[in-house]
Amino acid sequence: MNRLFHLLKPYIITLIVIVLVWKGLSSLLSKVIFPAPEDVIGAFGLALFTKSFWFHFMASGFRAFSAMVIAWIVGFPLGILMGYFKKADQLLSPFIYLTYPVPKIVLLPIVLLLFGLGDLSKILIISLILGYQVLVTTKDGVKSIPKEYLKSIHSLGASNWQVMKEGLIPAALPYGFTALRLNSGVSVAVLFFVESFATETGLGYLIMDAWGMMAFDEMFIGIFGMSLLGVFINEIVNLLEKQFCPWFNSPT
Amino acid sequence: MLFVSHLEQKFDHQAIFQNISFELKADDNLVILGKSGCGKTTLLNLISGMIQPTTGTITLNHQTIRKPTSDIAFILQNFGLLPWKTILQNVELGLKIKGISRPERKEKAISILNTLEIYNRENDYPGTLSGGEQQRVAIARAYAMEPKLLLMDEPFSSLDALTREKLQDTLLSTWQKIKVPYILVTHSIEEAAFLGQKIAIFSGKPATFSKVFANDFSGNTNYRNSDQYYQMIKKIRSYMEQNW
Numbered sequence: 001m002n003r004l005f006h007l008l009k010p011y012i013i014t015l016i017v018i019v020l021v022w023k024g025l026s027s028l029l030s031k032v033i034f035p036a037p038e039d040v041i042g043a044f045g046l047a048l049f050t051k052s053f054w055f056h057f058m059a060s061g062f063r064a065f066s067a068m069v070i071a072w073i074v075g076f077p078l079g080i081l082m083g084y085f086k087k088a089d090q091l092l093s094p095f096i097y098l099t100y101p102v103p104k105i106v107l108l109p110i111v112l113l114l115f116g117l118g119d120l121s122k123i124l125i126i127s128l129i130l131g132y133q134v135l136v137t138t139k140d141g142v143k144s145i146p147k148e149y150l151k152s153i154h155s156l157g158a159s160n161w162q163v164m165k166e167g168l169i170p171a172a173l174p175y176g177f178t179a180l181r182l183n184s185g186v187s188v189a190v191l192f193f194v195e196s197f198a199t200e201t202g203l204g205y206l207i208m209d210a211w212g213m214m215a216f217d218e219m220f221i222g223i224f225g226m227s228l229l230g231v232f233i234n235e236i237v238n239l240l241e242k243q244f245c246p247w248f249n250s251p252t
Numbered sequence: 253m254l255f256v257s258h259l260e261q262k263f264d265h266q267a268i269f270q271n272i273s274f275e276l277k278a279d280d281n282l283v284i285l286g287k288s289g290c291g292k293t294t295l296l297n298l299i300s301g302m303i304q305p306t307t308g309t310i311t312l313n314h315q316t317i318r319k320p321t322s323d324i325a326f327i328l329q330n331f332g333l334l335p336w337k338t339i340l341q342n343v344e345l346g347l348k349i350k351g352i353s354r355p356e357r358k359e360k361a362i363s364i365l366n367t368l369e370i371y372n373r374e375n376d377y378p379g380t381l382s383g384g385e386q387q388r389v390a391i392a393r394a395y396a397m398e399p400k401l402l403l404m405d406e407p408f409s410s411l412d413a414l415t416r417e418k419l420q421d422t423l424l425s426t427w428q429k430i431k432v433p434y435i436l437v438t439h440s441i442e443e444a445a446f447l448g449q450k451i452a453i454f455s456g457k458p459a460t461f462s463k464v465f466a467n468d469f470s471g472n473t474n475y476r477n478s479d480q481y482y483q484m485i486k487k488i489r490s491y492m493e494q495n496w
Contacts, residue, residue, distance in 0.1 A: 152332030155300055156346040156397065157322040166345060170336040247336045247377045 011231065033216065040220040047221045057225050059201035063119060064191055064233060067126035068180060074127070075134030076176045080168050082135070083142025100136065104129045105190060117198040126190050133186075134179045141175025142168060174248045177241040184233040188226055203229065253277050253433060254299075254401055259308035260458075261294055267458035268294055272308070274452070274461065276401070276433050281470075283448030284437040285488065290459045292437035293329075296403045299435065300326050312401060322350045325394035325432075327404040331386045333378040339365070339389055340374035346397035357396075364392045367429070368422060384415035388422065395430055402434040408443065417476070420446055424471055441492070445484040446476060453488070455495060463491055 019037045026036045047053040081088040082096075108125050115121040145168070153167045195204025207222035241248065259272040268291040276282055286292050297303045299310055301317040301324065310317045312324065325346065326332075333342050340361055347357035362374065368388045378386055387407060394402055407423075408416040420443065427434065437454075438444055444451045451465040465488060469480040 148328050148330055148332050149334055151302070152326070152328055152334070153345070153349075154302060155320050155324075155326035155328075155332075156349050157320045158349045162349055166337075166349075167334065170334075173336075245336065247338075247379070 007235075032214075035216055035220065040217060040224070043217045044221050044224045047225075053206075053221065053225065056201060056203050056206045056222070057229065060191055060195065060203040060226070060229055061232070063123050063126065063195075063202065064187055064229060065236075066119075066123045067130060067187060068233070070123065070127035071130035071134050072176065072180070075131040075179075076138055076172070079135040079138025079176070080142055080164070080172050083139040083172070084164075084168055089139075096132075096135065100132055104132070105193065108194070112198075122191075122194040122199070125194055126187050129190055130180065130183050130187055133183045134176055137179035138172050138176045142172050145171045170245070174241065174245050177237055177245065181234060181237045181241075184230060184237060188230045188233065191229075192226060253280070253313065255309075255311045256299065257309050257311075259295070259298065259310070260306050261291065261298060262306045267306075269454070269459040271460050274464075276435065278433060279431050280449060281427065281434045281436070281447070282450045282452060283444040284435065284452050284454050284461075285439065285441065285444040285448075285492075286437070286454030286459065287439055290454055292439075292454055293405050295454075296326070296405050296435065296437055299401075300324050300403055322346060322397050323400040325397050325399035325402050327387075327390050327394050327402070327407045329406045329409060331378070331383075331390040331407075333386055333390055333393075335377060335379055338375050338377060339370065339381070342378065342389060343393045343396050346393060350397065361392070361396050364396045365389070367395075367426065368392045382415075383411050384419055387411065387419055391419075391423065391426065395426065395432070399432055402432050404434060404436040406438055407436065409438070409440070416443075423447065428471060441485055441488050445481060445488060446470065451484075451488060453491065453495070455492075462495055465491075 019041070022034075022037045026034045078092070082092055083089070104125065107128065108121075111121045111125050111128075115124060149171065150163060150167050153163050158166065191202070192204040192207065195202035196208045199205050200209075203222050203225040206225065207219050210216070210218035210222060254276040256275075257273050260270040261268045272295065274282065284292055284295065294303070298305050299317065301310075301320045304318070312321075317324070320326075334345070337345065340358065343361040343365060344357045347360060352360070365371075365374070368391055370385060370388055370392065373381065373385070378389065381389065390407070408419055411419065423434075424447065436443075436447055438447075445467065447470065448465075448467055449470050451467055452461040453463045453465075454460070455462045465484070467484055469475055469478065469484070472478070472480075475481050
């Protein structure tokens, strides 16, 4: 219980500050556009017990997590290969660094043309954005691994695969997780964008639909839901990191 | 045992060292003494099989060394422990690479850790240990592999004076219990005089073994406080001052 409170404490404090600022703004502006926090929080509390909210939440969650998994599966091994093998780096770097500055979201029309309007194109565009971050961060991370670690594994007579398994992969994991965590906000933002068209599921749809109908209470429920999803993603990455990199935050 | 014959190493057509030949028997040890940057680490890298010599051969038990092998354990200057592995996993690593089963390697690893006086720290991470403890774990990892030869690259240079002396004692007593020949490189005359049965002075440009001192008293009880120890230090220092 204490641990749960410790985990939630920063979020609770932040929420209180947001609610206070919000209350101030709502008193100054029109309540139709900017409903009072107690009204929205009450409505959000009730929404948590509705199937409809969780239906949209799960639809968004599925897209976000699928995108994270794809980004990881592609970006992490490629980052390791490029960080460790000079030839892989020389071969792939021009392509990566030429395309890296292109805002991936502008590729959305092409992705839609190729993969249709369904979930696949939405997932792919998020995973494209996340994947680049995972790849570049992992690659830079692998390059910064002290050479003596790999030398010590090599000196034990390890094969290349054993060096990879015992050294490179565990050493690179924290970099991959950091990329995921830092970009969880970006993935939720892109999720909102891709759910605002050609779908009737997801929190992005919920927000835009409510906005179109001027149902501002409901719109805020969607916004709260998106924030909740962002927190979930962040905490899941934290849990994965604790599980797979227990040494990373161990006392020294 | 180990035969090193006419070893020469060049980088960018420039010889780093040349004409290195020596033999190490099963109950021998050799300390190579030289200043920083003279190629001592490169020489160990060659003997370990991590790099190939420009010319010359290295054979261990009649097998030419062409790549790293579990027969040769290498202790690095900064211990080379992997921070993402527990103490036990670090010590087990060489055995795991050799393909030894999990129960067997655990038993061996704990036994050698206890020999080196590391108790009940198996599940801790290296970052939680002191420098001296980390180096003892590195020594344990090397011995756990049951190597035929142990290489050490300035293994105690980052430790404070007392810890260094304690670990030198530990190394000698472990060597007397588990007779694995070792080659240690250092730039400390005191360390060379204490640990080396043979002390090779590695100097010149390109470097070579300019002088080899025999040191029969190394390993004797209370050697560190004996006249022989101080005489040996004096002898080496005097030679080095004239030929450095």
